Amino acid sequence: MRVLLDECVNPRLKEAFSGHEVRTVADQGWKGLKNGELLLRAEREFDVFLTIDRNLEHQQNLRRFRLGVVVAHVPDNRMESYGPIVAELRRAVEAVELGEAVRVVHAKLRR
Numbered sequence: 001m002r003v004l005l006d007e008c009v010n011p012r013l014k015e016a017f018s019g020h021e022v023r024t025v026a027d028q029g030w031k032g033l034k035n036g037e038l039l040l041r042a043e044r045e046f047d048v049f050l051t052i053d054r055n056l057e058h059q060q061n062l063r064r065f066r067l068g069v070v071v072a073h074v075p076d077n078r079m080e081s082y083g084p085i086v087a088e089l090r091r092a093v094e095a096v097e098l099g100e101a102v103r104v105v106h107a108k109l110r111r
Contacts, residue, residue, distance in 0.1 A: 003093055004042045006051035007031050010077050016086045035060055043067040048093050057101040068096030073105040
């Protein structure tokens with residue numbers, strides 16, 4: 001699976017996806033791009049876009065992109081916050097369909 005981590009995601013999260021090709025927006029030289037342009041570029045080279053931007057799926061019509069989106073709901077961007085949901089993030093990355101958004105929510109944020 002080819003996975004792109006949004007610039008708002010801790011780049012050390014790449015280590016959690018061994019066996020997958022993982023790059024960051026910074027690796028690609030795409031920092032600062034607006035979400036629409038970023039998703040257009042990403043769909044050409046990646047299968048999944050992983051972000052912590054909870055508004056992305058409300059701001060963009062994700063069905064028009066040939067790319068799955070995984071939204072991690074974490075309390076903050078420290079690696080410790082991703083720890084409890086890493087396994088679920090891996091499953092989501094492997095299962096998300098094109099044009100679909102899957103949310104993975106940290107237990108601290110569940111109501």
